[in-house]
Amino acid sequence: MSSLAQDLTRIEAVIFDLDGTMVHTLGDFQVALHRTMADLGLPPVSDKLIEETIGKGSEHLIRSLLTHQHARAEARKVGQAFTAWSVDALFEQAWQTYQRHYLEINGQFSSVYPGVTLALQALAAQGMPMACLTNKPRSFALALLKEKALDHFFGPVFGGDSFERKKPDPLPVLKTCEALGFPVAKTLMVGDSSNDARAAHAAGCPVVLVTYGYNHGQRVQDTPAAAWLDSLAVLPHRLRAANY
Template sequence: MGLQRFRAAIVDLDGTMVDTLGDFEVALNRTLADLALPPATRELVERTVGKGSEHLIRSVLAHQMALPEAKGYGQACPAWTVDSLYERAWALYQHHYLAINGDFSEVYPGVSEGLQALRGAGLALACLTNKPLAFARDLLQAKGLAGHFGQVFGGDSFERKKPDPLPLFKTCEALGTLPEQTLMVGDSSNDAQAGHAAGCGVVLVTYGYNHGEPIRSTPALAWVDTLTDIPVALSL
């Protein structure tokens, strides 16, 4: 099979190139503190990331508001619901995430080398993430990865987010490739579902955030421990 069947690769960001769990945890817990809600555990954040900021915030709010220690706040605010708090929480989260974007995150081993290998094989690269575009661009720049990508798209770039295939179709259009000529590289069933629905080849990394589920149970062309393993994995 090999890389020769592909002309481009679409690469996810959070959990695939950069371990951003620390950024999410800090920004969310500062937001929760501003709302007088108990802090979220790292495990909750890890299970919830990957489907966009709106899903992340709503899911964490719902979980924290249901905790016994949050009941006092709810009694003081009779109209206290996820919907009633969401707009304020979103604004607070944006503020806090912008202030710390990249400060509590690290590039995974082999990412830059793996991206360079894909480019060296003649593949055009695009980053496609459910993270808001402005945050994604700033993070790629801060981590020295921006130069690898001709295109960068975020969760607010299109009408729908992954796992819907629309963002992949649009990214392929921008790259000038057909989906079957394009590789989707991600860390979760979210990426795989979008890739399969679009008709892309799918490669999944064995680290990252897959909603608490083992990633090897998700169908893919290959599962790799580092991006540098992709050329060999696809030749097997």
């Protein structure tokens, strides 16, 4: 509690990550990616690999899975016709196919984590300005927030295509703080991964991490943060305690 109080005093605005922090979207990713691989004539990828790869933007996700597929095909020598393609040559088709499938099912196989709505309601009642910053394409994020009835809690909503660089680069955090109108030192980043923490730390922004999200298969508690929360429901109480 002492480190939390020390790091989160005088917080005046909050930035929330989306996937793995507010919404459990793994099911959406799995369905869209399995359909994409089938359309491309590629074998399915494992759900575990998908979970460990999400978080750095959809383009990174697609390219990483294609690279994995190609390496696996080469290792198994399943036939020249299959291994003749290159990741670069197939990427654009894969990206367009994935976008189509994801938009068709966006939100259908996902759910809001317990405690998220309660936290957002409490923070809104306190008059806390809030933004959403995700590496997901902004159009996907806006549609998902609306589907889950979370959109009205947020002012700015930025995606992985909103700026020149994505998290873990600090630029998106700095730009989001600017849009909120608050200094980085008085703006809290709430995320689920080292990606969020690295971006926040580099920007000079305090960060809190949830323990239930997607952190590339690693323990998020090993990532430096002001606190690690099992539920976002406690966040408004912790912030209030830290500020009084």
